[in-house]
Amino acid sequence: MPRPPKRPHAVWFEPSERPRRPRLSRERIVAAAVELLDAEGESGFSMRRLAARLGSGVMSLYEYVGSREDLLDLTVDHVMGEVRIDGGPEGPWREVLAWQLTQSREVMRHHPWLPGLVATRPVLGPNALARSELFYGTLTRAGLRGPRLIAAVGTLVYYAQGYAAAENxxxxxxxxxxxxxxxxxxxxxxxxxxxxxxxxxxxxxxxxIDDFEGQFLLGLETILDGIEASLGP
Incomplete structure (x- = not known):
């Protein structure tokens, strides 16, 4: 069978430069990792799936992040940045904490994988530490110190995390x-x-009762009442 004639071809018929994929960056990788976690959860997260999502090779990701666990740490801190620390109430300590924890619940509802990851790794990124500084500082100004301060922080944080995880x-x-x-x-x-x-x-x-938000706020108010009572006169 005779071969079909070749199409006329010359380099001049090609675009002057083939379009290239934009280079990866840590920011792009983290943003894509958050999208993958939102879609598949931690159980469905893998570096191979992430690479496919970015249209790159798996080994290319490791030029920007050391390991899967490192990347998960980066995604946690990236999402923690969605909890605002500016523009909120600057008055009574209870209002500041309620504002922070209400936001935290909303962020954990939007990213259902977050409560589990936060509970299983040291949360030491810049976004997380900035929010912890505000949290500790608010309770310190209220008058708490030492073990009672640590206990109050843990009670409030674990309440929000546990509530959001159960709700999710x-x-x-x-x-x-x-x-x-x-x-x-x-x-x-x-x-x-x-x-x-x-x-x-x-x-x-x-x-x-199916009002998760109302029950969350009422439970938070109950905890804050207990902390306020512990402060004494």
């Missing part, structure tokens, strides 16, 4: 509000049918 897990499992309402109704009915065994739960456990 619940929302990932029950995505349809109608399904959630039906489940809550059935749970209330189940407990009420066993009122003799669980009288307090029947009377007090409001299982139909």
């Amino acid at each position: 897990a619940w929302r990932a499992w029950l995505r349809d509000p109608a399904d959630e309402s039906e489940l809550r109704r059935q749970a209330m009915e189940y407990v009420a049918e066993r009122a003799e065994l669980y009288p307090t739960l029947t009377a007090q456990a409001q299982l139909d």
Whole structure:
């Protein structure tokens, strides 16, 4: 079978310079890593998937970051920067802390992988340390020192992290509000049918409440009340 004739070709028919992919940078890699974590979670995160997302080779990533764990540290600190430390209240310490923790919950809701990563590594990036400095400084000005200061910081931070993690897990499992309402109704009915065994739960456990934000704020207010009481007169 005769070969088809070749197309006419000359170097002059090609563009003067082939377009090149823009070089990678640590900033581009971190931003793409955040997008991948948002889409797949930590369990679906790998350097190979990230390289494919960036259209590069895996080894090219290691020119900018030392390891997968280093990159996860960078993504955590990058996302921590979404919690603002300027433009908020400058008055009573309770308002400052409530503003910070409300933002933290919102950021952890937007990035569901964040609570787990924050809990498993030292959080020492510049964004994280700047927010910790504000947090510690606010409680110090309120009058806390030493072990009580450390305990107060841990209680508040772990409350926000744990609440956001539980909320994320619940929302990932029950995505349809109608399904959630039906489940809550059935749970209330189940407990009420066993009122003799669980009288307090029947009377007090409001299982139909689905206001995560309102419950978060009320729980935070309760913790802050306890910290304020510990300050004494």
